[in-house]
Amino acid sequence: MTNSQIKVEIQKSKTGFIGGVTVVLVVALAVRVIGLGKYPVSMGIDEIANAYNAYSLLTTGHDEWGKVLPVTLRSFNDYKPPVNIYLIVPSIAFFGKTEAAVRLPTAVLGALTAVVWAVWVRRWGMGRGVAIAAGLGLALSPWHINYSRATFEAVTALFLVVIGAALFQRWEKGGGKAWAAGAAAMLGLSMWTYHAERLFVPVLVIYLVLSTQCSVLKKARIFVAVLGVMVIPLMYLAMFTPAVGTRAAATSWLREKSLERILHRGNYGNIWERVWDNDSYLIYRHGLGKYLNYFDVRYWFWDGLQLTPAGYPDMGLLYLVELPVLALGVVALAQGKKRQLVPWIILWGLFGVLPASLTMNEQHGLRALLWWPAFGLILAAGYEYGWEKIKNRRWIAGIWAAGLVVNLGFGYHMYVNQSFRWLSEYWHYPYKDIATFACRMKDKYENVFVSEAFGEREQLTGAPQLYLAWYCGGRTDDYVGAIDRPGILVKRPYWPADKTGHKNSLFIAAPWDFGVDKLSEKEMVKKWYFLDGKLAFVAVETK
Amino acid sequence: MWWLVTPVFWWMVTRPVAVISEWRQAPEYARTHLQELTGPERLGRINEMRGAGGKWGRVWFNKGYVVVDEIFSVLSLLSPRIYFQAGDGGPLSPPGVEPIPGLLVIFWAGGMVASLKKYNPRPFVIAGLGAVGAYAVGGIRLAFLLPVLGVYLYWVEEGATMMLGRKRKWLVAGTGIICAYLAGRAYFLD
Numbered sequence: 086m087t088n089s090q091i092k093v094e095i096q097k098s099k100t101g102f103i104g105g106v107t108v109v110l111v112v113a114l115a116v117r118v119i120g121l122g123k124y125p126v127s128m129g130i131d132e133i134a135n136a137y138n139a140y141s142l143l144t145t146g147h148d149e150w151g152k153v154l155p156v157t158l159r160s161f162n163d164y165k166p167p168v169n170i171y172l173i174v175p176s177i178a179f180f181g182k183t184e185a186a187v188r189l190p191t192a193v194l195g196a197l198t199a200v201v202w203a204v205w206v207r208r209w210g211m212g213r214g215v216a217i218a219a220g221l222g223l224a225l226s227p228w229h230i231n232y233s234r235a236t237f238e239a240v241t242a243l244f245l246v247v248i249g250a251a252l253f254q255r256w257e258k259g260g261g262k263a264w265a266a267g268a269a270a271m272l273g274l275s276m277w278t279y280h281a282e283r284l285f286v287p288v289l290v291i292y293l294v295l296s297t298q299c300s301v302l303k304k305a306r307i308f309v310a311v312l313g314v315m316v317i318p319l320m321y322l323a324m325f326t327p328a329v330g331t332r333a334a335a336t337s338w339l340r341e342k343s344l345e346r347i348l349h350r351g352n353y354g355n356i357w358e359r360v361w362d363n364d365s366y367l368i369y370r371h372g373l374g375k376y377l378n379y380f381d382v383r384y385w386f387w388d389g390l391q392l393t394p395a396g397y398p399d400m401g402l403l404y405l406v407e408l409p410v411l412a413l414g415v416v417a418l419a420q421g422k423k424r425q426l427v428p429w430i431i432l433w434g435l436f437g438v439l440p441a442s443l444t445m446n447e448q449h450g451l452r453a454l455l456w457w458p459a460f461g462l463i464l465a466a467g468y469e470y471g472w473e474k475i476k477n478r479r480w481i482a483g484i485w486a487a488g489l490v491v492n493l494g495f496g497y498h499m500y501v502n503q504s505f506r507w508l509s510e511y512w513h514y515p516y517k518d519i520a521t522f523a524c525r526m527k528d529k530y531e532n533v534f535v536s537e538a539f540g541e542r543e544q545l546t547g548a549p550q551l552y553l554a555w556y557c558g559g560r561t562d563d564y565v566g567a568i569d570r571p572g573i574l575v576k577r578p579y580w581p582a583d584k585t586g587h588k589n590s591l592f593i594a595a596p597w598d599f600g601v602d603k604l605s606e607k608e609m610v611k612k613w614y615f616l617d618g619k620l621a622f623v624a625v626e627t628k
Numbered sequence: 629m630w631w632l633v634t635p636v637f638w639w640m641v642t643r644p645v646a647v648i649s650e651w652r653q654a655p656e657y658a659r660t661h662l663q664e665l666t667g668p669e670r671l672g673r674i675n676e677m678r679g680a681g682g683k684w685g686r687v688w689f690n691k692g693y694v695v696v697d698e699i700f701s702v703l704s705l706l707s708p709r710i711y712f713q714a715g716d717g718g719p720l721s722p723p724g725v726e727p728i729p730g731l732l733v734i735f736w737a738g739g740m741v742a743s744l745k746k747y748n749p750r751p752f753v754i755a756g757l758g759a760v761g762a763y764a765v766g767g768i769r770l771a772f773l774l775p776v777l778g779v780y781l782y783w784v785e786e787g788a789t790m791m792l793g794r795k796r797k798w799l800v801a802g803t804g805i806i807c808a809y810l811a812g813r814a815y816f817l818d
Contacts, residue, residue, distance in 0.1 A: 377709035419744030
């Protein structure tokens with residue numbers, strides 16, 4: 086082959102890869118953006134808080150607590166990281182005050198993660214087809230799509246970590262200062278985006294530096310400077326304000342009832358109890374259980390996504406057809422293929438899930454999203470190994486693709502037809518309708534009271550003031566506080582005392598707050614149902 | 629050798645009658661399991677999903693779904709949590725401690741890699757068959773999961789050899805001390 090022929094081949098390969106990456110982007114965007122205003126069926130409580138705070142920042146420059154351009158948003162005293170909320174601001178400014186506009190930045194960054202992933206895998210020396218398959222794997226991942234469509238910070242944070250790690254590698258392999266600054270900025274920013282990254286990124290940075298035998302330290306001034314600018318304020322917040330600690334404490338597994346119940350807290354009955362039933366051991370064992378709980382094939386491939394209530398059929402974080410590819414990847418890596426991936430897989434495999442396992446709740450898919458790259462790298466190794474080793478690969482690939490189509494169909498069915506039907510109450514489903522209805526009715530009554538307590542499977546507490554402010558206008562303060570004023574107010578009914586206490590008013594609350602069997606059909610002005618057909622709210626008027 | 633530093637071994641050795649009685653109940657367990665599998669409670673939620681999802685609900689949730697669900701129930705019996713942290717919660721699992729000291733889980737993972745490196749599928753097959761056998765008699769019961777436990781200890785040995793070489797004797801000694809503590813705790817709680 087002559088030099089010019091080689092050049093043509095390289096050019097063809099580059100063009101082919103760019104074409105493939107374009108396909109990845111289009112597919113990733115399509116599955117994340119189409120019907121974005123419709124699915125999820127309602128803005129959940131955190132989503133509406135993000136939306137309202139972003140709108141407030143856009144129109145007034147301060148958040149719902151009146152703080153000007155805050156670096157952490159107090160919200161429900163859970164101190165939300167700021168990045169996602171600030172990303173929503175320009176989207177609302179450009180596309181208007183809609184659900185789709187609120188969700189768009191996360192969906193787009195989710196799609197871009199698939200593109201960055203494909204490019205990164207290619208840079209590991211994987212084949213063009215393998216890199217594109219890896220990108221498509223993330224583009225179509227049910228785990229990632231599910232959270233990309235609903236303003237979850239974990240999606241944005243994963244994008245920042247992956248691009249940060251990729252930029253670091255580019256810098257380490259001879260890139261200029263801009264790559265170093267970019268890597269530090271992305272990794273630092275990820276810690277301002279989601280809680281899990283605050284634990285994982287320091288470990289990742291230590292690994293990245295050690296992996297170069299500390300050689301990058303000689304030229305690391307710009308990297309350290311940018312990372313310092315990002316991290317030092319966060320450390321200040323962690324040490325001197327409740328902004329970081331509050332959330333960590335509220336979700337810590339140390340507060341789990343199953344653990345709290347057995348801890349002695351220093352009050353041991355006797356020396357034997359102190360020795361054999363020591364709190365240190367109890368905490369260790371509890372933590373070990375939470376961590377190992379994530380290493381379960383059933384959770385990964387069959388029921389980890391929590392699209393349905395506990396105990397009901399569900400779907401896994403990964404598609405079933407990815408199971409043999411994952412197995413091939415493990416075999417390939419054990420055989421010494423793609424040796425350069427192994428430390429990354431160990432790092433991401435062991436530490437990616439650590440932040441999730443330190444929090445409450447068994448097997449939390451969202452908090453564990455940071456774990457995805459461990460699977461992504463093994464899958465990439467599996468694609469490459471399978472393509473090299475399997476005979477009749479066109480047939481096998483065809484059958485596998487048919488399996489993927491079946492999996493995609495099942496995923497679509499679970500997301501669109503099943504999930505919201507079963508879990509609409511956890512998405513605070515009827516509050517949008519309630520808010521717009523309350524708005525229409527406000528001139529007809531002295532007061533319209535909207536309750537924050539609802540739920541059919543369990544009693545939930547909502548934040549109707551956010552829905553009212555978003556859909557009706559005004560500020561959240563307009564809807565909460567003293568109830569001796571006219572207008573729409575958030576208040577749970579005390580029935581039947583409120584029947585006489587608040588004349589010419591409309592109460593919108595869960596049926597069990599009224600004792601719905603004690604109400605006549607005439608008294609119920611309107612009813613709202615969850616998507617599973619169960620009665621969610623009723624509106625009752627007083628004369 | 630690794631058996632000797634696992635609390636579950638000493639727990640079962642000191643309760644041979646209970647172990648044998650558990651094995652003797654295998655036919656009864658299998659019968660009950662079969663009844664549960666085909667019972668209305670097992671199928672109730674799948675039928676709810678069938679009904680709720682329109683015509684596609686009926687396509688996805690069928691007998692094939694139940695079969696795959698059961699395959700994953702078998703695979704769940706291979707979850708490291710059962711062996712390195714939780715046990716089975718029954719009388720043959722040492723109470724309040726790990727059946728195998730949890731610190732060994734990293735060597736277990738290393739051992740699996742070592743088996744794959746050597747193209748040695750035998751432990752995987754034995755563990756798989758062990759899980760199928762235990763599944764047939766109703767799932768998580770350590771008395772029936774002993775083949776899986778044995779394979780996992782084999783992997784601990786393989787992993788320790790790969791990762792520590794000759795120094796693994798110190799790991800055995802250290803694990804022996806941990807085992808003594810865990811066994812003491814189990815008998816204390818008992």
